[in-house]
Amino acid sequence: MEKKLIYMDNAATTKVKPEVVEAMMPYFTELFYNPSSTYGVAGEIAQEVDKARETIADFLNCEAREVFFTGGGSESDNWAIKGIADARKDKGNHIITSKIEHHAVTHACQFLEKNGYEVTYLDVDEYGMVDPKAVESAIKSNTILITIMFANNEIGTIEPVKEIGRIAHEHGVLFHTDAVQAFGHVAIDVKEMNIDMLSASAHKINGPKGVGLMYINKSIRISNLIHGGGQERGKRAGTTNAAGIIGFGKAVEIAASTLEERREHEMRLRNHMVSRVMEEIPYTKYNGHKTERLSNNASFCFRFIEGESLLLMLDMAGICGSSGSACNSGSLDPSHVLLAIGCPHEIAHGSLRLTISEETTLEDVDYTVDKLKGIVERLRSMSPLYEDFIKKGGND
Numbered sequence: 001m002e003k004k005l006i007y008m009d010n011a012a013t014t015k016v017k018p019e020v021v022e023a024m025m026p027y028f029t030e031l032f033y034n035p036s037s038t039y040g041v042a043g044e045i046a047q048e049v050d051k052a053r054e055t056i057a058d059f060l061n062c063e064a065r066e067v068f069f070t071g072g073g074s075e076s077d078n079w080a081i082k083g084i085a086d087a088r089k090d091k092g093n094h095i096i097t098s099k100i101e102h103h104a105v106t107h108a109c110q111f112l113e114k115n116g117y118e119v120t121y122l123d124v125d126e127y128g129m130v131d132p133k134a135v136e137s138a139i140k141s142n143t144i145l146i147t148i149m150f151a152n153n154e155i156g157t158i159e160p161v162k163e164i165g166r167i168a169h170e171h172g173v174l175f176h177t178d179a180v181q182a183f184g185h186v187a188i189d190v191k192e193m194n195i196d197m198l199s200a201s202a203h204k205i206n207g208p209k210g211v212g213l214m215y216i217n218k219s220i221r222i223s224n225l226i227h228g229g230g231q232e233r234g235k236r237a238g239t240t241n242a243a244g245i246i247g248f249g250k251a252v253e254i255a256a257s258t259l260e261e262r263r264e265h266e267m268r269l270r271n272h273m274v275s276r277v278m279e280e281i282p283y284t285k286y287n288g289h290k291t292e293r294l295s296n297n298a299s300f301c302f303r304f305i306e307g308e309s310l311l312l313m314l315d316m317a318g319i320c321g322s323s324g325s326a327c328n329s330g331s332l333d334p335s336h337v338l339l340a341i342g343c344p345h346e347i348a349h350g351s352l353r354l355t356i357s358e359e360t361t362l363e364d365v366d367y368t369v370d371k372l373k374g375i376v377e378r379l380r381s382m383s384p385l386y387e388d389f390i391k392k393g394g395n396d
């Protein structure tokens with residue numbers, strides 16, 4: 001019998017839906033033409049690309065010409081930050097972000113710091129929330145951009161973006177949000193939510209890897225990302241990834257029509273998983289916000305446990321999880337997000353992120369919790385720290 005694999009790492013990437021693959025296939029084979037070419041068959045492909053752009057624009061409540069396709073979420077984040085820093089350098093050199101952003105944002109900001117820009121990294125509370133008042137206090141006369149993520153990829157916390165956007169606009173500052181985790185999971189209306197720029201990625205919502213987007217409000221002047229041909233209104237040159245974009249459009253179409261039912265299913269299973277873990281595994285911390293969080297995310301810290309050993313043993317049991325972020329895998333430093341929410345180093349090391357999907361079943365969840373419980377017990381039984389702790393009566 002084939003070994004069953006339970007995939008609980010949907011925040012790292014998702015499976016491409018068969019309907020998406022089907023929509024993409026012709027653009028690798030009989031419709032391989034360059035959509036920028038002049039002959040008729042090429043024009044038909046360009047029309048399909050535009051249809052995908054319209055689907056996505058409808059989903060975000062913006063205009064199609066405000067949607068720019070890129071090579072993914074990291075690329076969009078880099079563009080937003082460096083592109084605005086460059087376009088507004090005569091207006092100022094100060095950027096506001098948070099301490100829990102994805103590395104695509106954090107490292108782009110650090111790059112700018114080396115080039116004469118000044119960056120404020122805002123603290124978050126114990127649930128991973130950015131305080132809009134702290135954003136307001138950080139604004140200075142030379143602030144050009146606020147970039148705060150929509151939802152965190154490790155602990156799932158959904159940030160008060162609408163309020164942050166309102167404050168940004170009151171002070172004449174642009175607001176960008178990395179919505180890679182939220183897009184397709186939470187209803188987003190960029191106009192209503194005061195968002196000037198937004199990054200998203202196809203592979204986090206059952207689309208293909210290597211394609212993403214940035215929504216850029218039409219009134220904004222931003223430096224071009226890639227110089228070359230006239231694709232993406234000349235802002236992001238390079239032969240159009242027709243198959244990828246059309247697949248992205250299909251993924252969004254499906255995500256839009258299933259958003260509510262997916263949310264309900266995931267919430268029910270996630271909540272079941274969390275209550276079982278918290279009831280059955282002692283000395284465990286549930287990370288993130290109780291209610292303001294992504295429906296598919298559960299994040300834990302198990303005391304007296306090494307996250308890496310935990311992942312290895314889960315893997316042997318056929319369960320794919322993560323220690324927090326795929327980008328941190330292989331690194332011995334605890335996650336910057338867990339440290340920012342006030343987890344002490346030794347507790348942050350025992351972290352586990354499980355992100356489910358609409359395909360996850362109750363059986364999967366119960367199997368995972370059963371295994372997890374046994375593994376945590378086994379690992380703790382080998383820990384001298386745990387032994388000491390129990391000898392002292394199990395209290396701090």
Ligand SMILES: *Cc1c(COP(=O)(O)O)cnc(C)c1O
Nearest residue numbers: 072073074102104153180181201
């Ligand atoms: C995955 C992710 C990214 C990076 O997106 P890619 O398309 O993989 O480059 C950026 N931000 C967040 C919050 C993410 O979860």
